[in-house]
Structure formats: structure tokens, C-alpha cells
Amino acid sequence: MLLVIYIVNNMTIAAAVLKMPHIYHKMGQLGLSFLRSTRTCPLHHRAVMCSHPSYKGTRTLGPSCQKHRCVSTALGQHTQDLTGPEQRLVTKLYQGLTGGQRASLAESITLVETQHPRKKEVAQVLLQKVLAYRAEQERQNGGQPVAFRVGLSGPPGAGKSSFIEVVGKMLTGRGHKVSVLAVDPSSCTTGGSLMGDKTRMTELSRDLSAFIRPSPTSGTLGGVTRTTNEAIVLCEGAGYDIVLVETVGVGQSEFAVADMVDMFVLLIPPAGGDELQGIKRGIIERADLVVVTKSDGDLVVPARRIQAEYTSALKLLRKQSKSWNPKVMRASSHTGEGIPEVWSKMESYRDAMLANSELQGRRRAQQKVWMWSLIQENVLRHFQNHTSVRDSLPYFEEQVTKGVISPGLAADLLLKNFSSSFSVSSSS
Numbered sequence: 052m053l054l055v056i057y058i059v060n061n062m063t064i065a066a067a068v069l070k071m072p073h074i075y076h077k078m079g080q081l082g083l084s085f086l087r088s089t090r091t092c093p094l095h096h097r098a099v100m101c102s103h104p105s106y107k108g109t110r111t112l113g114p115s116c117q118k119h120r121c122v123s124t125a126l127g128q129h130t131q132d133l134t135g136p137e138q139r140l141v142t143k144l145y146q147g148l149t150g151g152q153r154a155s156l157a158e159s160i161t162l163v164e165t166q167h168p169r170k171k172e173v174a175q176v177l178l179q180k181v182l183a184y185r186a187e188q189e190r191q192n193g194g195q196p197v198a199f200r201v202g203l204s205g206p207p208g209a210g211k212s213s214f215i216e217v218v219g220k221m222l223t224g225r226g227h228k229v230s231v232l233a234v235d236p237s238s239c240t241t242g243g244s245l246m247g248d249k250t251r252m253t254e255l256s257r258d259l260s261a262f263i264r265p266s267p268t269s270g271t272l273g274g275v276t277r278t279t280n281e282a283i284v285l286c287e288g289a290g291y292d293i294v295l296v297e298t299v300g301v302g303q304s305e306f307a308v309a310d311m312v313d314m315f316v317l318l319i320p321p322a323g324g325d326e327l328q329g330i331k332r333g334i335i336e337r338a339d340l341v342v343v344t345k346s347d348g349d350l351v352v353p354a355r356r357i358q359a360e361y362t363s364a365l366k367l368l369r370k371q372s373k374s375w376n377p378k379v380m381r382a383s384s385h386t387g388e389g390i391p392e393v394w395s396k397m398e399s400y401r402d403a404m405l406a407n408s409e410l411q412g413r414r415r416a417q418q419k420v421w422m423w424s425l426i427q428e429n430v431l432r433h434f435q436n437h438t439s440v441r442d443s444l445p446y447f448e449e450q451v452t453k454g455v456i457s458p459g460l461a462a463d464l465l466l467k468n469f470s471s472s473f474s475v476s477s478s479s
């Protein structure tokens with residue numbers, strides 16, 4: 052259902068694309084199968100129904116809205132496209148997942164992580180069903196989200212896993228179901244792990260009310276964030292009311308995580324100078340809460356100092372929300388001191404953001420970011436693999452590194468080759 056909304060909300064783009072049959076055809080090849088399946092809309096017998104003049108600018112969904120019907124029809128067709136065994140797999144996973152079975156949740160996440168084009172389509176059908184199920188739950192919940200998504204980031208060794216373990220145990224003890232998803236940027240490039248190959252959160256991983264999923268060990272950051280977004284939906288469908296998304300403060304993964312959660316928490320160790328140099332100013336701006344970790348024993352004094360420094364620094368930053376001023380707190384996962392207070396601050400944040408619908412607004416904006424990251428990932432992959440580009444890429448890269456041609460000119464030429472291949476195929 053939500054995907055329907057993303058697509059319909061971005062009808063200007065969809066319409067622009069669908070108006071051009073050759074681009075549309077290429078997008079079908081890109082694996083954007085939800086677009087491909089709109090081609091046989093029984094109402095209009097073609098994909099361009101979204102550009103119908105009477106629907107221009109229409110944003111409301113309902114039985115009289117043709118765009119809605121067409122997209123729904125497309126999704127229905129998508130389901131019908133599955134073979135018998137594929138449909139049985141989707142049904143089995145959906146029933147197991149919504150019944151709260153961890154094995155079904157794990158298998159469903161594996162399915163959305165797949166690189167296999169056909170399995171990807173099967174995964175999208177499952178995801179649609181889970182989205183519809185979750186939308187119904189939200190409707191029954193008075194239109195409010197059924198789960199709270201929290202992103203946690205911090206430099207390596209900041210104490211993230213110890214913190215999540217203690218907070219997670221406290222929450223399951225209070226009757227919550229907690230899932231922990233990881234986005235590890237190093238897994239994308241090296242297949243290794245910045246978050247440590249050691250077994251993390253040993254106690255929480257034995258807790259039947261918790262579900263821990265490490266980062267996929269391959270793929271691009273874009274791919275990993277897409278599957279994490281989808282894994283969040285699956286976890287929520289499986290009844291996990293608290294979803295923690297952990298990442299390490301390296302590269303762009305923190306920003307990606309900040310774009311997929313309701314609240315973004317930065318964990319900072321009580322270290323000074325160089326150790327804190329790696330923390331990007333940009334990410335501090337995104338933090339709704341900063342927690343100074345390891346505030347125990349000899350580390351209490353430096354932890355207090357860091358708390359004071361960050362409190363002053365945050366005052367200088369641009370305000371992100373009308374209803375919330377970011378806070379800086381101290382906690383120790385070893386002694387447990389400050390942990391309940393940190394959680395209660397997180398709850399205050401959620402309540403404040405829900406009260407004036409800011410949280411729902413943030414989620415809506417994130418859907419658009421998610422859609423665009425999907426488009427970027429697919430289009431870039433298609434560009435790189437296209438025959439008109441693939442063969443000449445090494446040559447252009449070499450010329451650019453040698454300084455023979457400028458990066459701008461190389462990009463222009465490659466893009467020109469790429470787009471001229473569309474005109475050739477459309478005119479033929």
C-alpha cells in the first residue's frame with residue numbers, strides 16, 4: 052500500500068517516464084517491474100494512463116482515481132505473475148511472519164536481500180502484502196505508527212553493542228519485542244566488518260523477544276540501505292514494536308540510517324581530542340539525542356566534560372524539529388546507570404513528535420528518499436552495465452586519471468553515448 056502511495060505521490064516523474072515508451076521499455080529492463088506491469092492496465096490498455104490530463108495533479112487516492120486503480124491493478128498482476136511454488140512461498144512467509152515466527156522473518160529478510168532478479172520480484176510481492184498488513188494495523192491504531200524506529204550510530208568502540216544489549220534487555224523485560232538491524236559500510240566494500248566479527252549482544256541474541264540481524268555481507272551501501280528499509284517493514288509486520296538500526300560512524304552509512312528512522316541517536320565515548328575528530332559535524336546536526344557512553348568509574352569525569360561540550364555545541368546548531376531540542380545524556384552499560392533515563396527521553400521524543408504529527412511527516416519524507424535511492428541504484432547499475440558505457444568506461448577513467456580530459460567532459464560523453472542508445476532503439 053505504501054509503495055502505491057510513493058508511486059502515486061511521485062506521479063509527475065512516473066508520468067514523465069511513462070509518457071515515453073522507449074524510456075519506459077528501458078525501465079522495464081532495469082527491473083523496475085512495477086512500472087512494467089502497469090503496461091497492460093485494463094482501464095487504458097497502456098502504461099501512459101498516469102499522464103491522463105484529467106488526473107494531472109491528482110493526489111487523493113480512492114475508487115474514482117484512475118491512477119490508484121491502475122497501480123493497484125499492476126500490483127495485482129504482479130502477484131498473478133508468480134508461479135504456483137512462488138505464490139506458495141509468499142503465502143508461507145507472509146503467514147509465518149505475521150504470525151510472529153522468527154524463522155519466517157529471517158527467511159523473508161534473506162529474500163529481500165537477494166540479488167537474483169526473479170527472487171527480487173517475489174520479494175516485492177511479499178513486501179506489498181506486509182505493507183498492506185501494516186497499514187491496516189496502523190489504521191486500527193488510530194493512524195499512528197505501530198513501531199518506533201531508532202537509529203544508533205557512533206565511532207568504532209563507542210559502546211554501541213553494549214548499549215543496545217542493555218537497552219534491548221530492559222525493553223524485552225518490559226514486554227516489548229525488539230529487533231536490531233545493522234548497516235555496516237565495510238561489509239559493502241571489503242566483506243569484512245567494522246562492527247567487529249566478534250559475537251555481539253550475546254544475551255539479547257538468546258532472548259526470544261528479540262531479533263538480531265547483522266548487515267548483509269555484500270552489496271553496495273545503496274543496496275544495503277534498501278534492504279534495511281525493507282527489513283524494517285518486515286520486522287514491523289512480524290510484530291516488533293521497537294526497531295533499532297545500528298551503524299558505525301564511518302562513510303555515508305550514518306546519513307543513510309538517519310534517513311530511515313524516527314529518531315537518530317549518536318553514541319559518543321568519553322574520549323577527547325583525536326578520538327572525537329572522526330565524528331562529522333553534519334551527523335551531529337542530525338542527532339535527536341547524544342548519549343555519552345561508559346559514564347562509570349574513572350570515566351565519569353571525562354564523560355561529564357564531553358556532555359558539557361556537546362550541550363554547548365548543539366545549541367549553536369540549526370534546529371531540526373519544531374517539537375524537539377536535541378539533548379545530551381550520559382549512561383553506562385556496565386553499571387546500568389542512566390539507561391532507563393535515556394530510554395524515557397527517547398519516549399518523550401516519540402510522544403512529542405507524534406503529538407504534532409511531525410513523526411508521521413518525517414516518515415512520509417523518508418518514503419520519497421527511499422524511492423529515489425532505489426531509482427538511483429537501479430539506474431546507475433543499468434548505466435554501468437549498458438554496452439554503450441561498459442566497454443568505454445576503463446578508457447574514460449584512464450583519460451580522466453591522466454588528466455587528458457576533464458571528469459565533466461568524460462561524464463558528458465558517457466551520458467551522451469548512453470542516451471543516444473535510447474534514441475536509436477526507440478526509432479528502430
Ligand SMILES: Nc1nc2c(ncn2[C@@H]2O[C@H](COP(=O)(O)OP(=O)(O)OP(=O)(O)O)[C@@H](O)[C@H]2O)c(=O)[nH]1
Binds near residue numbers: 205346347383
Ligand atoms: N567502562 C565501560 N566500558 C564499556 C561500556 N560499554 C562498553 N564498554 C567497553 O567498550 C568496548 C567497546 O564496546 P562495544 O559495545 O563492543 O562497542 P561498539 O561501539 O559496539 O564497538 P564495535 O563493535 O567495534 O563497533 C568494550 O571493551 C566494552 O567492554 C561501559 O558502559 N563502560
